[in-house]
């Protein structure tokens with residue numbers, strides 16, 4: 001798989017990372033340990049040797065623990081990214097990015113992952129009760145101590161990224177971004193590009209909606225975490241399926257899948273370094289890896305932009 005530089009850190013990352021939220025089993029259905037370990041193995045085999053996890057992926061760090069098992073004896077073959085600042089308490093996600101919490105979570109993540117250093121440590125989300133400069137200062141100390149090779153931020157406004165950057169060098173920014181959620185293109189993406197900050201979006205496949213395998217008659221089962229997104233309901237859903245059909249025509253012509261086309265298009269956007277694709281099956285890894293190998297030509301890019309214009313502005317906010 002192609003690799004690209006992680007900002008100016010000297011670290012190279014594969015353009016498609018394995019998003020390790022689904023294997024935590026918290027909002028994705030039909031997850032089991034055997035498939036999850038096979039998925040992690042397959043990712044390493046195809047060169048998707050870049051795992052994105054977090055302290056809060058799993059009620060008790062299940063995602064990090066599975067990764068530890070998958071990388072035993074081959075830690076150096078994998079780029080490991082984790083995050084701190086969010087945790088679960090009585091079934092609810094809690095924001096806590098106090099310096100002492102970030103340090104404790106980092107130590108716990110290292111222990112769960114079975115390593116003494118990660119490659120990238122993110123602030124998962126800002127905490128309204130803690131000045132972001134304080135959170136950044138602690139991540140800088142963890143960087144200086146060698147607990148991580150680089151620091152990133154996620155889910156923050158441009159203003160907050162700038163404040164963070166004054167206290168700690170930022171190698172990566174992790175926002176939501178896909179064909180239906182393009183907000184970062186107006187300001188944050190160019191800002192990061194100008195400063196050599198790698199932008200690594202989550203939800204490139206919008207939780208499978210843009211992977212091309214869900215039919216129009218798809219019905220969300222109880223417990224499926226996607227139920228809270230308007231994109232999976234009513235008129236929005238129908239219009240999204242129209243888009244997927246149009247994308248399929250472009251992918252078919254190239255002998256590729258919709259998922260591969262969507263990933264290749266995302267990677268072609270200026271300033272995007274790598275995409276984080278969640279998966280819990282080996283077939284998904286293979287399909288997504290193909291997107292990382294495919295460089296769209298100008299005609300294909302123009303064809304995708306045409307169908308996106310036709311789709312218009314989607315409703316992007318989750319109904320909380």
Ligand SMILES: NC(=O)c1ccc[n+]([C@@H]2O[C@H](COP(=O)([O-])OP(=O)(O)OC[C@H]3O[C@@H](n4cnc5c(N)ncnc54)[C@H](OP(=O)(O)O)[C@@H]3O)[C@@H](O)[C@H]2O)c1
Pocket residue numbers: 018019020021022028029052053124154155174201202203204205206207208209211212213259276277278279280283284285287288
């Ligand atoms: N920083 C943050 O706050 C944040 C937030 C969200 C995510 N993330 C990171 O970004 C990663 C990606 O997000 P995500 O996992 O939530 O969603 P995603 O990558 O948009 O979608 C993952 C889901 O799409 C389906 N899928 C993936 N590849 C497929 C393929 N080739 N064909 C068909 N279906 C496919 C699978 O669902 P099914 O198998 O169920 O169909 C999979 O679980 C996460 O795993 C995590 O590492 C970070």
